[in-house]
Amino acid sequence: MHGGGRGVSPSSAGAVAVVPSRIALLGPPNVGKTSLFNALTGMFQKIGNYAGVTVEKTQGWIQFGPHTFPVTDLPGTPSLITVSPDEEVVLRYLQGADPTDRPDLVVVILDATRLRRGLFLLSQVIEFGLPAVVCLNMIDEARAAGLDVSAAQLEKVIGLPCVETVARRGLGLEELKAAIQSTFEKSRSASSGDGSKGVKRWVFPPEVEARFQQSLDVEPIDGCERAWNRIRAFVGEDQGLKSLETFSRYQWVETLLHGRTHVEFSNRTDRIMLHPLLGPMIFIMIMGVVFQSIYTWAEPAMESIEALTEWCSTSVRLTVGSGLFGDLIVDGMIAGVGAVLVFLPQILLLFFFIGILEDTGYLARAAFIVDRPLSVVGLSGRAFIPLLSSYACAIPGIMAARTIPSRWERFKTIFIAPLMTCSARLPVYTLLIAAFVPSTPVLGFFTTQGLVLLALYLVGILGSVLVAAILGTPDPESEVPMILELPPYRWPMFRVIIVRMWQRASSFVKRAGTIILKSSIIIWALLSFPIAQIPEGADASRAQGIQIEQSYAGRLGHAIEPVIAPLGYDWKIGIGLIASLAAREVFVSTMGVVYSLGSETDEESQALRSTMRTERHSGSGELVYSLPTVLSLLVFYIFALQCVSTLAVVWRETGSFKIPIAQFVTFTLLAYAAAWVTKILATWAMS
Numbered sequence: 001m002h003g004g005g006r007g008v009s010p011s012s013a014g015a016v017a018v019v020p021s022r023i024a025l026l027g028p029p030n031v032g033k034t035s036l037f038n039a040l041t042g043m044f045q046k047i048g049n050y051a052g053v054t055v056e057k058t059q060g061w062i063q064f065g066p067h068t069f070p071v072t073d074l075p076g077t078p079s080l081i082t083v084s085p086d087e088e089v090v091l092r093y094l095q096g097a098d099p100t101d102r103p104d105l106v107v108v109i110l111d112a113t114r115l116r117r118g119l120f121l122l123s124q125v126i127e128f129g130l131p132a133v134v135c136l137n138m139i140d141e142a143r144a145a146g147l148d149v150s151a152a153q154l155e156k157v158i159g160l161p162c163v164e165t166v167a168r169r170g171l172g173l174e175e176l177k178a179a180i181q182s183t184f185e186k187s188r189s190a191s192s193g194d195g196s197k198g199v200k201r202w203v204f205p206p207e208v209e210a211r212f213q214q215s216l217d218v219e220p221i222d223g224c225e226r227a228w229n230r231i232r233a234f235v236g237e238d239q240g241l242k243s244l245e246t247f248s249r250y251q252w253v254e255t256l257l258h259g260r261t262h263v264e265f266s267n268r269t270d271r272i273m274l275h276p277l278l279g280p281m282i283f284i285m286i287m288g289v290v291f292q293s294i295y296t297w298a299e300p301a302m303e304s305i306e307a308l309t310e311w312c313s314t315s316v317r318l319t320v321g322s323g324l325f326g327d328l329i330v331d332g333m334i335a336g337v338g339a340v341l342v343f344l345p346q347i348l349l350l351f352f353f354i355g356i357l358e359d360t361g362y363l364a365r366a367a368f369i370v371d372r373p374l375s376v377v378g379l380s381g382r383a384f385i386p387l388l389s390s391y392a393c394a395i396p397g398i399m400a401a402r403t404i405p406s407r408w409e410r411f412k413t414i415f416i417a418p419l420m421t422c423s424a425r426l427p428v429y430t431l432l433i434a435a436f437v438p439s440t441p442v443l444g445f446f447t448t449q450g451l452v453l454l455a456l457y458l459v460g461i462l463g464s465v466l467v468a469a470i471l472g473t474p475d476p477e478s479e480v481p482m483i484l485e486l487p488p489y490r491w492p493m494f495r496v497i498i499v500r501m502w503q504r505a506s507s508f509v510k511r512a513g514t515i516i517l518k519s520s521i522i523i524w525a526l527l528s529f530p531i532a533q534i535p536e537g538a539d540a541s542r543a544q545g546i547q548i549e550q551s552y553a554g555r556l557g558h559a560i561e562p563v564i565a566p567l568g569y570d571w572k573i574g575i576g577l578i579a580s581l582a583a584r585e586v587f588v589s590t591m592g593v594v595y596s597l598g599s600e601t602d603e604e605s606q607a608l609r610s611t612m613r614t615e616r617h618s619g620s621g622e623l624v625y626s627l628p629t630v631l632s633l634l635v636f637y638i639f640a641l642q643c644v645s646t647l648a649v650v651w652r653e654t655g656s657f658k659i660p661i662a663q664f665v666t667f668t669l670l671a672y673a674a675a676w677v678t679k680i681l682a683t684w685a686m687s
Helices: 033-041 085-095 115-126 139-144 151-158 173-189 206-215 224-235 238-257 264-273 278-297 299-320 324-341 344-360 362-375 381-389 394-403 407-419 423-436 448-471 494-528 540-550 552-567 571-579 586-594 606-614 627-639 644-654 658-686
Strands: 007-010 016-019 023-026 045-049 056-064 067-073 105-111 132-137 162-165
Touching (some): 023 085, 033 067, 033 132, 056 173, 105 173, 264 362, 278 381, 299 324, 299 344, 344 381, 344 394, 344 494, 394 644, 407 658, 423 448, 423 606, 494 571, 552 571, 552 627, 571 586, 644 658
Parallel strands (some): 023 105, 132 162
Antiparallel strands (some): 007 016, 045 056, 056 067
């Protein structure tokens, strides 16, 4: 059964046992919460968004006898002091912002090897008065590390039922389900309805409470809600309130732990991994493998998807024919679907490596190592993985920015991610550099072509630094500090990583696919209408050239020619710029169509290179592709956001159409200005 009502399940004794209809799993990051969720629910899961925000929630169903009940895997959060969207979502969920979706019971997952931070969160959860069960996960690692930790001890000191589990191996699941059922039964049978009676609560220190009593003639404070309001009035400043609360809660935690510590192995390993000299070297090697894999290892799969797309197009052509309907299916719909699916290998590889780095505990170390260099432009180490992955494709990089808790930093990361030199720019770079930049040896090791390509990457980096610096930093009081608790090193659970990869890939296709498909159809229509009058005897390539010149896209090319003429571009290049809005690499095939060489032309085409070298302006007779114009075009593609797919994903990830519009306008103006300056300087240098 599903739904919002309470459920029942037959117990082993034949009596009717009451179980909650809504269960929530809550815990800090890296405590095995997702592993426990997967073990409890199997593959019966779905991913959605909380209302009004882009934070994802994962729901599944847990079995109690013959009945199933929904369980929600809440975002990992170290506390309920809201400084990130994840924490705000969790807080509102527990507060019952949506009365129809408030949990009936909370399972708080703690890492048995690092109880301190988990107990801090637990002290906050207890204040809500919801029935709660504590899951002491990774108990095997705690025992192996010689830590004196047990569920019985913890249950005795906090007054909540505690269960030992090893979620990665599926141990303790039945005991956990039994504790959930028992706890909920007790909470329902309690006359007060308060399932937290007898639970040891955190309270403010006695000296603070005494000062309240002196200043306010009221009864002693009972519970967090009134304590919060009273202390706000007493302290006077919200920041002072949070600091006092944090300090007091950790005092409460220390009284429970009696100074327990954790895992010497991780500390010894970090002496190498975080060494001032060896640490950055190891980091560069690891990131190099990740970068290289996303950039090259995905190529066979991407080529296979492209081949499959081409095979589907050919099959449809043979079945439907070459009429307008066939063009719509092939050039509009199949091409649009292919534009989405071709990114899947890179996205899967990205989340595979992120999953490994996160599960092993290295991702936090990587963020720590690069935090200081990125702080120069107002970013932190959390932005590194999104920006790095954007060199393969901005889409997975933008999706990876979800892990950044600061709204402003996440916005800046998403905003500058398209400036990273993604692989889609390479066909344009390859075509123009090979055709117009001589391969002259430099210093015996390099060539001018290679140095120009390197310069394009470096200019992209400098541009992103400039934009990030211009965006500035938020008010320091609202900025989320870079505070890291380094998790212990562990062997990754590949089954969990695979499930996570599948979830992210499915989410990408569902979110981006519809908008990209619609955009592809619109661009196809611009290139296909109105239908031109083709002279008799014109071959297919010539017919394509006539059609594209007389199409709406061709007319747009002529319309924008006065605007792009100062850059040295003609209307044909204008068509290429418009068409490449679908994807930057489309510029190459569009030039093939414009010059009547066929749509199958690629960046290696000698015919296209030769045609472009001899192309001249119809009025002046000057070469269209002079070296200053070519350099100008290369610089334009460094900055211009010529990618509907990226804009669509930014829209989905931010929940606002204003941000992708601001990106497109900003980077188009920046691209135009940089291209104009490049042409002026190159012309002056050659004169």
